[in-house]
Amino acid sequence: MGRGGEKTVTPPSKSFHAKGHSLTAGDLSRADAASTISNSVRPSKSLEAMPTEELRKKALQYGHDASADRATLLQILAPYGDILLRTDAPPSLPLAPPPFTLADIKAAVPRHCFERSLTTSFFHLACDLVLVALLGYLATLIGHPDVPTMSRYLLWPLYWYAQGSVLTGVWVIAHECGHQSFSPYERVNNLVGWVLHSALLVPYHSWRISHGKHHNNTGSCENDEVFAPPIKEDLMDEILLHSPLANLAQIIIMLTVGWMPGYLLMNATGPRKYKGKNNSHFNPNSALFSPKDRLDIIWSDIGFFLALAGVVWACTQYGFSTVGKYYLLPYMVVNYHLVLITYLQHTDVFIPHFRGGEWSWFRGALCTVDRSFGWLLDHTFHHISDTHVCHHIFSKMPFYHAQEASEHIKKALGPYYLKDDTPIWKALWRSYTLCKYVDTDKNAVFYKHRAS
Template identity: 50%
Template sequence: MLSNTTDATGLHQRVVSNTSPAPSKAAFERNYKVPEFTIKEIRDCIPAHCFERSGLRGLTHVAIDLIYLSLLFLAATQIDKVQNPLIRYLAWPVYWVLQGIVGTGIWILAHECGHQSFSTSKTLNNTVGWILHSALLVPYHSWRISHSKHHKATGHMTKDQVFVPKTRKQVGLPPLEHSETEEEAYGEHLDEEAPIVTLFWMLIYVLFGWPAYLFGNAKGQDYGRWTSHFHTWSPIFEARDFSDVILSDFGVLLTLGALVYASFQTSFLTVVKYYGIPYLFVNFWLIIITFLQHTDTKVPHYREGAWNFQRGALCTVDRSFGKFLDHMFHGIAHTHVAHHLFSQMPFYHAEEATYHLKKLLGEYYIYDDTPIAIACWRSFRECRFVEDEGDVVFFKK
């Protein structure tokens, strides 16, 4: 169901709720009118100071997150000294969850660097971003390049880099004209998985989807051959990107070397406990956040005939993860529309910008207040393919 609500600020916004019956969804898609805003019109609604970047402010956020990380690490060194085994067994998961949250925040700050929104200095941005992302086994420049292409073509069926929907043909369904009626297109087309099977694949996806994307372009644009962020000849890159890809690989190798060295100095299990499991939690949050930002039955995808930058930038959903996580994740989830429209806007101004964007965008600003776990389950089950034809297409199941 799609409803217009008034939020706490008194602003009109479009709220996603996918509990409506199939005919309502069909009617929504038939009657959908693409947004006609110009990028200048959108930019002019945001105060100029929201685009101002401060290296000092950015570094302060990095320092705070590194303090959090260090304090948690130091606290974890005391866990195995506790005599009570029950407390030890409870304390380690608490450390893993909290350190994963902090690590995700650090990842997001490196992401800011890649967008050059961290400061006005490209050198500072790329230095900080390379260090932080390398420490998290992310090839900084390689991903920066592909992520820039994602922002330049968000929602484009053949040019977007990630969360590209499969088509009806790709999932092995007969053409739409074989259906008896248009409404039949909204029925159960793909065989329903048992809930336990869906849960299993969701778990695999949220834990390993991120490295699978980096290594093998999982959920990425189909280039017709193996694509990786670690190879200079990958179709993601151009010849001018060669040195950046090599530098990115070197950063990841440095971190892997440090982890191997640490495992010899301590033990493999120690490295897993202090780094490996929090790393999996970082993967978990990255996939959850980005999957929900771009995967919903009410979010359109465009083919060449209908796509433009601002339409594509609006193909994303804002949602809150709660005040604590919104703070730790530097607002990346509940201000993502603003971020996609203006990726060089620093995150600490994005909330104010979102306030003004709501006024202008009206129903084209999408906010989903569904609980996170339910939203993940819903999107995973219902966003399975789009039609083979049409300039504007929506997910179906």
């Protein structure tokens, strides 16, 4: 279920040390540089045009030896490709271990922000469900004889997106249940979460367990349950890797089937340790779970297949087309939002990953970013995206306190707080086209762009 800020985490021993907000080359030996050069990528003309001092700043930013000569710097930085030319993203997260502890951050947040209220949570859920019912009723009027036929081509997509967005908010409340932030009562949390997620065709406990492992291992190259970064040997052909058309096709695939079956059935973006093993969220014997979880997985499957049976029954009674218009297409919008939101929370050119002794839970929790989808969607999504840094540090904090807490947290974090104001679609394109792989020979890494 995630640690939720329950433990005080002490920073690991400092193999990096800060110089302003940049990183010195404390842990990068000349042998590391030689290894990088031996697997070199030809520097682009834009990179070759950079002044040497600018190259040194870039090297420090990404954890490399800035004292190297110009030719070596060009070879070291060449794999970052167009990432080095970006001007539309915030500064990278500092690689130096944070000079504060989790206890320091917790002390900066008012105590009432950690209080969970069953009444308040049910109020927000009731508001969502009323809105779902209202939108469903309004959709029944789209086919009314007084509604112009041509307008239906606009009204139905508008309904699908609006209903899918509100149902994403319902999904987020079930997500709160999985973190035990819905109320102080575990049984109530799990019952409400099971009902809501089952209704949205999500195996609740299976997701709850794997999502908790994601929170416990965020930013880890080896163990992040969802967003383990690919390495060079995972990459496709270089031409396809950088083809705008291929990237667009892959984004569309990710946003349509990335959640189901991509994540739930195959855990497609999970860590390499699961390769060759069964990692389905529906299998009680999956590598994702331990033997003690099996009963919960079975209950999750029961909830999922009961809901699926309800969908099939509705199709026999009202027709597939009707069920598709009222439920299945909004359900696809929910899945689209889940993938878009979570991908952008953990993938970008300024977010590092760690392995070995460089990784710790606290450093990993800082490897996420706050993004706004606009005030209306932020409200509809219960601020899961624009307060995500707070959520990873204190996952048991209710969403209705997260905005207030975030104001205090970002002051306490200073340069370790990541927020990106890049428009969502621009950020998605930047992240998907530039964040291709990470090195395997270093313990603190940023995404690279060019592999050959």
